[in-house]
Amino acid sequence: MTVLGDYLTNFYRPGDKFERLNAVVHWQQNATPGNTGRRPPAGRRKVNSRSGDEQQGSYEFWAAMPDRVRVESLQQKGGREIRTLTVSAGETAWKQHADGRLESSEVRTHASLSVRESLPTEFRRHFDEQLLRRFFASLTLEGMGEYEIAGRQCVVIRAIPVANDRLWPHWLPSEADEFEFAGDLERGSLLRIVAKADGVEFQRQEVTSVDYDADVEDEHFECKPPEGQAVEPADPVTRIVDLEEAISRLPYPILLPGGREHADRYQFHLQRRNSPDDNETLMVCPSNLNGRTHRIFLSDKSDSKLEEDLEWETIESELGPIRLSDPEVEGGQKVLLFAHEGATVVLFSDEPRDQLVELAKSFERVN
Numbered sequence: 001m002t003v004l005g006d007y008l009t010n011f012y013r014p015g016d017k018f019e020r021l022n023a024v025v026h027w028q029q030n031a032t033p034g035n036t037g038r039r040p041p042a043g044r045r046k047v048n049s050r051s052g053d054e055q056q057g058s059y060e061f062w063a064a065m066p067d068r069v070r071v072e073s074l075q076q077k078g079g080r081e082i083r084t085l086t087v088s089a090g091e092t093a094w095k096q097h098a099d100g101r102l103e104s105s106e107v108r109t110h111a112s113l114s115v116r117e118s119l120p121t122e123f124r125r126h127f128d129e130q131l132l133r134r135f136f137a138s139l140t141l142e143g144m145g146e147y148e149i150a151g152r153q154c155v156v157i158r159a160i161p162v163a164n165d166r167l168w169p170h171w172l173p174s175e176a177d178e179f180e181f182a183g184d185l186e187r188g189s190l191l192r193i194v195a196k197a198d199g200v201e202f203q204r205q206e207v208t209s210v211d212y213d214a215d216v217e218d219e220h221f222e223c224k225p226p227e228g229q230a231v232e233p234a235d236p237v238t239r240i241v242d243l244e245e246a247i248s249r250l251p252y253p254i255l256l257p258g259g260r261e262h263a264d265r266y267q268f269h270l271q272r273r274n275s276p277d278d279n280e281t282l283m284v285c286p287s288n289l290n291g292r293t294h295r296i297f298l299s300d301k302s303d304s305k306l307e308e309d310l311e312w313e314t315i316e317s318e319l320g321p322i323r324l325s326d327p328e329v330e331g332g333q334k335v336l337l338f339a340h341e342g343a344t345v346v347l348f349s350d351e352p353r354d355q356l357v358e359l360a361k362s363f364e365r366v367n
Helices: 003-011 121-127 129-137 243-249 259-265 304-309 353-361
Strands: 020-029 055-064 068-077 080-089 092-096 102-106 139-149 152-161 178-184 190-197 200-211 238-241 255-257 266-271 281-286 294-299 313-315 322-325 334-340 343-349 363-365
Touching: 003 129, 003 139, 003 152, 020 121, 055 121, 068 121, 121 129, 121 190, 121 200, 129 139, 139 178, 152 190, 238 243, 243 266, 255 259, 255 294, 259 266, 259 363, 304 334, 322 353, 334 353, 343 353
Parallel strands: none
Antiparallel strands: 020 055, 020 200, 055 068, 068 080, 080 092, 092 102, 139 152, 152 178, 178 190, 190 200, 238 266, 255 363, 266 281, 281 294, 294 343, 313 322, 322 334, 334 343
């Protein structure tokens, strides 16, 4: 049997591979090639553009399986260090932000979900066997020899996504067309995850130390706010509201195709703020579009990254200049952008071009 065969045989053997763990992961993110990806593109990227800033950092994990994980995160970006803390402990999760704020939330439970699916993804992509099984189900694996990482003997695996893979981009980046893994031959964990696009590495996550039998104290899974502060309830990532609640919460104009008269055709989702000083973003989705899709995002801030990454053409209208970025690729989504009365509208759609432009021109203020 090959080394990869030995690894997979051990990996799929029933039973947990560890109970308590301490590990450190170092990661590096380079600018991603702008013209690659396994998903249909949204907008036309600039030729040879590279999306995203170069950054690096580390995670330190403490785990007591099956449902307690602590993640201390360090991110180095633009000469700054950003430290955050995430703790998932049974039915409660905490997150301490870089500014010291401590938020708590109830862990979502569902009959079809396992306890481990609520654990932090940063931990799961290396050490959660259930998630790794889902990786392998969407990848063609090829053994490339052996390598030692963090004192552990590993099999090096070349992994190619299958057609119509089911890999969520927060698990593994959708820009990648190839991955390199290093699988711990004894414990099954992935001690190295490298993402590549057109043969160029743009993301690396590597375990630099791991103790599968660590003496992890229960106090690692307790969280207390800084002196003088209270624990705040965490805002949901997104929640459905009606139009009147959206109007009452948002200080900027709300614009809809056809105005208030057609508001019943849409669902409204408030999205969590990126920082306490930001206002929430409103996502507007049609209730039924006969198989076609579009998403509207309303905010009071321009999206400079989107503007810089894409090629645009300008269309004049009564609302002012409308900018359109069309990938002209089957399955791709057009991106439409305009500002009006202090609100910024970004629209992603697979509507035909002419219909999309007419849709944009029909936006009216509803508040």
